[in-house]
Amino acid sequence: MMNIVFCNGKGGAGKTTLSILLGCALVDAGRRVGLVDLDPQQTASRWIKATQPGLEIAAAGQTYDATIVDTPPRLESAALHQGLRNADRVILISSPSPADLWTSQDTVGVIRQHYAGAKAAVLFNSVQRNTTLARELPGMGARLGLPVLSRQVGRRQSYQHAMLLGWKALDASAREEILQVALEIITF
Numbered sequence: 001m002m003n004i005v006f007c008n009g010k011g012g013a014g015k016t017t018l019s020i021l022l023g024c025a026l027v028d029a030g031r032r033v034g035l036v037d038l039d040p041q042q043t044a045s046r047w048i049k050a051t052q053p054g055l056e057i058a059a060a061g062q063t064y065d066a067t068i069v070d071t072p073p074r075l076e077s078a079a080l081h082q083g084l085r086n087a088d089r090v091i092l093i094s095s096p097s098p099a100d101l102w103t104s105q106d107t108v109g110v111i112r113q114h115y116a117g118a119k120a121a122v123l124f125n126s127v128q129r130n131t132t133l134a135r136e137l138p139g140m141g142a143r144l145g146l147p148v149l150s151r152q153v154g155r156r157q158s159y160q161h162a163m164l165l166g167w168k169a170l171d172a173s174a175r176e177e178i179l180q181v182a183l184e185i186i187t188f
């Protein structure tokens, strides 16, 4: 079982959205996936209950191919620290904004404090294709001192609609984009 933690001390980077969508992609690919919701706001749990997207809320005693851990946007959260200690993979979700990257430096510090493994990486979310910013992202990300995943998640309305409609809100190209990111995460 692979335990994948999504984090960023900044709110709104897309942790919950990508926890669910990347989990759905792995379910679609035939894996059994459990979602662990460490955010007291319980957005991911409510989302799963509302849309029944195929991945389940992880239950004690069950075995999964992967568990995906959504975390609160609070770097001092004890639940986040515990989640990092149990992680096999840590994915720092970042918006493509330079300002957010600077604040992500604090998140990298907390990852280093609580996660001893080598499988931590940055994933850019909400990227607008063919923009100057999109091209600059790999270099900017490298300055955080973590590897940057080569795949990025684009900005798409369907990712917002997924919160209402679940995985079926995504067309084939969006599903493929999410699947490729999921595969990179489990193999990097």
Ligand SMILES: Nc1ncnc2c1ncn2[C@@H]1O[C@H](COP(=O)(O)OP(=O)(O)OP(=O)(O)O)[C@@H](O)[C@H]1O
Residues within 6 Å of the ligand: 010, 011, 012, 013, 014, 015, 016, 017, 018, 039, 043, 072, 073, 125, 126, 127, 153, 154, 155, 156, 157, 159, 160, 161, 163
């Ligand atoms: N790739 C994307 N394209 C379009 N909208 C997106 C994308 N990723 C996230 N969003 C939207 O951005 C908003 C914030 O996303 P989300 O709730 O997943 O962030 P979060 O990091 O979990 O926030 P918090 O830290 O408050 O828990 C949501 O409205 C979501 O639909």
Ligand SMILES: [Mg+2]
Residues within 6 Å of the ligand: 015, 016, 017, 039, 043, 070, 071
């Ligand atoms: Mg969230």
